[in-house]
Amino acid sequence: MSYNRVTPEVIEELKSIVGAEHVSDKPAVLAAYLSRSIMGIEAVKPDVVVRPKYVEEVRKVLMLANEYRIPVTPMAGGLSGGFALPLIKPAGILLDLSRMNRILKVDPDARYMVVEPGVRNGPLWAYFRKNYPEYAPPIPDGAPPAATVVGDALERGFTIVTNKAGPAADLVLGLEVVLPTGEVVRTGSWALPGAQPFYKWGLGPDFTGIFLGAQGTMGVVTKLAVKIFPHSEHKDILAFGFENPQDMIKATMMVLKQEVGVMVQGGNWWLVPTRLAEENPKLADYQYWAKLGVPLWFMNFELWGRDEEDLEYQRRVVRREMEKAAQAGIKVREWKLHPRQKKSRLKKPNKIAIPYAKWRGAFLFITWYTPWMEAGDFAEICVKKMEEYGFPPVFWVASIEHGREAICMPIVCYDPTSPDEIERLREFNRDTTEMFIERGWINYRPDPYVHAPLMYSRATAYYSMLKKLKKVFDPNGIMHPGRLCLP
Numbered sequence: 246m247s248y249n250r251v252t253p254e255v256i257e258e259l260k261s262i263v264g265a266e267h268v269s270d271k272p273a274v275l276a277a278y279l280s281r282s283i284m285g286i287e288a289v290k291p292d293v294v295v296r297p298k299y300v301e302e303v304r305k306v307l308m309l310a311n312e313y314r315i316p317v318t319p320m321a322g323g324l325s326g327g328f329a330l331p332l333i334k335p336a337g338i339l340l341d342l343s344r345m346n347r348i349l350k351v352d353p354d355a356r357y358m359v360v361e362p363g364v365r366n367g368p369l370w371a372y373f374r375k376n377y378p379e380y381a382p383p384i385p386d387g388a389p390p391a392a393t394v395v396g397d398a399l400e401r402g403f404t405i406v407t408n409k410a411g412p413a414a415d416l417v418l419g420l421e422v423v424l425p426t427g428e429v430v431r432t433g434s435w436a437l438p439g440a441q442p443f444y445k446w447g448l449g450p451d452f453t454g455i456f457l458g459a460q461g462t463m464g465v466v467t468k469l470a471v472k473i474f475p476h477s478e479h480k481d482i483l484a485f486g487f488e489n490p491q492d493m494i495k496a497t498m499m500v501l502k503q504e505v506g507v508m509v510q511g512g513n514w515w516l517v518p519t520r521l522a523e524e525n526p527k528l529a530d531y532q533y534w535a536k537l538g539v540p541l542w543f544m545n546f547e548l549w550g551r552d553e554e555d556l557e558y559q560r561r562v563v564r565r566e567m568e569k570a571a572q573a574g575i576k577v578r579e580w581k582l583h584p585r586q587k588k589s590r591l592k593k594p595n596k597i598a599i600p601y602a603k604w605r606g607a608f609l610f611i612t613w614y615t616p617w618m619e620a621g622d623f624a625e626i627c628v629k630k631m632e633e634y635g636f637p638p639v640f641w642v643a644s645i646e647h648g649r650e651a652i653c654m655p656i657v658c659y660d661p662t663s664p665d666e667i668e669r670l671r672e673f674n675r676d677t678t679e680m681f682i683e684r685g686w687i688n689y690r691p692d693p694y695v696h697a698p699l700m701y702s703r704a705t706a707y708y709s710m711l712k713k714l715k716k717v718f719d720p721n722g723i724m725h726p727g728r729l730c731l732p
């Protein structure tokens with residue numbers, strides 16, 4: 246597919262749509278949007294950044310780009326790229342939607358909210374604490390306050406209630422989407438003019454899913470209707486330590502089957518030191534951490550009770566199942582967390598994941614979905630491979646919908662100034678992706694150079710249908726071209 250560059254004439258037209266102050270092709274501004282970390286290390290600068298405020302502006306920009314065949318990449322918070330979005334060749338227009346930042350509706354009876362893509366997690370959480378303290382918006386668990394619920398839902402990410410309610414995409418009740426053709430469509434019951442977004446399966450066969458996990462390749466989402474959840478003032482975190490990942494996964498499954506806990510997540514001891522700077526060699530020695538009580542492998546159970554009695558019941562369930570696991574021969578011990586450790590985890594949005602950049606300067610999340618019971622094997626392979634490629638073997642895992650699935654993540658801490666480390670990181674990604682796809686494990690956010698080609702070269706029937714559907718929504722292939730091996 247060939248594309249056209251953004252010419253000075255196009256820039257003038259863009260200015261006439263959104264206002265001159267909201268269009269920039271200044272080199273410093275473009276460079277500020279370039280980021281190579283978090284979810285992908287390949288990225289290029291956009292040709293121009295355009296910041297619309299209204300749906301009609303988005304529609305006009307897309308129609309213009311469609312007419313001139315200029316690529317468009319939508320961005321909500323941009324945190325999937327660290328501090329900007331990994332835009333890939335052939336660049337084009339970066340549609341920064343951060344000015345579309347209205348909370349349009351909160352319905353505490355039907356329990357959903359309607360938000361625009363630029364509504365960031367920090368202000369959204371503060372808005373709920375002030376105006377709807379009994380409810381919690383489904384913000385991503387570890388993403389920084391500047392990320393958004395729209396970005397996370399479109400990424401199918403994991404939220405503060407993922408153990409209870411499933412991935413962020415499961416919470417979506419309806420979308421408003423602008424297509425490059427200029428059409429504006431709503432999905433779910435919202436598709437019927439005058440109807441509220443209360444029923445996600447809508448008016449018959451539902452196509453909301455085509456926009457979830459699409460990485461901006463199908464259209465621009467301008468409104469999201471998404472479920473909200475009861476927020477508890479009665480919270481606690483229990484943690485348990487294990488000697489290996491298989492024991493951790495098996496014992497945790499026993500608790501997960503009891504269906505308690507909003508967020509259940511853990512990993513290995515490497516999660517602790519890599520949030521500090523790699524200055525002192527003792528930090529990379531487990532014996533140092535063992536003396537401080539940090540287990541080799543551990544699982545945290547975040548519990549929200551309706552009241553203290555309910556919270557105490559949930560604590561009893563978790564401890565009872567762990568005791569049963571011990572009786573079945575699993576080596577498990579409760580890890581008593583310091584109140585400060587509990588406080589930092591219970592804070593929302595928490596900032597727990599940000600410091601991984603301290604260890605070597607940058608980090609990459611390579612995230613996979615597996616059946617829960619296979620997550621132990623996944624962890625074992627990952628740790629071995631990370632050591633083989635010379636990276637600290639930092640591994641994190643969380644439960645989705647009470648262990649129906651696991652989200653597994655090697656966190657690769659690397660030196661972004663070292664071409665050798667970047668090359669080894671690419672090799673690690675390729676090597677493990679080949680193995681994991683063979684095992685039937687699925688990438689959370691397939692990157693365009695390794696995950697998507699390897700995955701779709703196997704799933705040929707699915708990929709062929711996906712390409713046909715892409716043509717329907719984006720006939721000229723201008724939306725985030727190259728992502729997902731589309732168009």
Ligand SMILES: Cc1cc2nc3c(=O)[nH]c(=O)nc-3n(C[C@H](O)[C@H](O)[C@H](O)COP(=O)(O)OP(=O)(O)OC[C@H]3O[C@@H](n4cnc5c(N)ncnc54)[C@H](O)[C@@H]3O)c2cc1C
Binds near residue numbers: 283324327
């Ligand atoms: C330190 C750190 C911790 C993180 N922890 C978590 C976590 O706990 N849980 C989690 O799930 N994720 C996590 N992430 C990943 C990511 O930040 C989140 O998924 C985030 O919510 C994405 O939202 P965003 O607004 O930043 O999306 P963006 O990066 O702006 O966009 C995500 C994708 O959706 C597309 N897109 C954005 N807006 C639109 C739109 N309006 N229409 C169509 N397509 C669109 C983009 O093109 C892109 O491909 C973390 C990231 C960081 C940096």
